[in-house]
Amino acid sequence: MARLREAGxxxxxALPDTAELTALLEQNGRNMEEWSPGELAGMVSRGRVTLLPMAQYKRWFDALPAAFRQSVLAAWGPPERNPLMRVGAPPLRAPWTARTTP
Structure with a gap:
């Protein structure tokens, strides 16, 4: 956490202890597949997940250095092909807690 703070x-x-951080990650730091839409909706309604439109993600991604973008695409492929994206205009799921700004 200190390194994240130093990076801006x-x-x-207050930093979370190990148990609190583990609980936050288990409750909010995971992706939901299509077979669990109710769980994702609950996370969103509790304010623990932000759904990021693909268009916004692409604007941010396109602003990154070309070499970095290529390394991400080589490792993970294009985000549109990610099986965790929703059908249609898939949003990315961005977990966060009250400690951060979405």
Whole structure:
């Protein structure tokens, strides 16, 4: 957390202990497949997940250095092909907690 803060991320004033961080990740830091739409909807309604439109992700991604973009695409492929994206205009799921700004 200290390294994230030093890099400019807002981490809040109190750092979570191991148990709290583990619970936050287990509850909010995972992707939901199509077979669990109710669970994703619950995470969104509780304010623990932000659904990021693909168009916004692409604008941010396109602003990154070309070499980095190519390495991401080589490792993961284009985001449109990711099986965790929804059918139609798939949003990316961005987990976050009250310690961060979505």
């Amino acid at each position: 991320y807002r981490t809040g004033t």
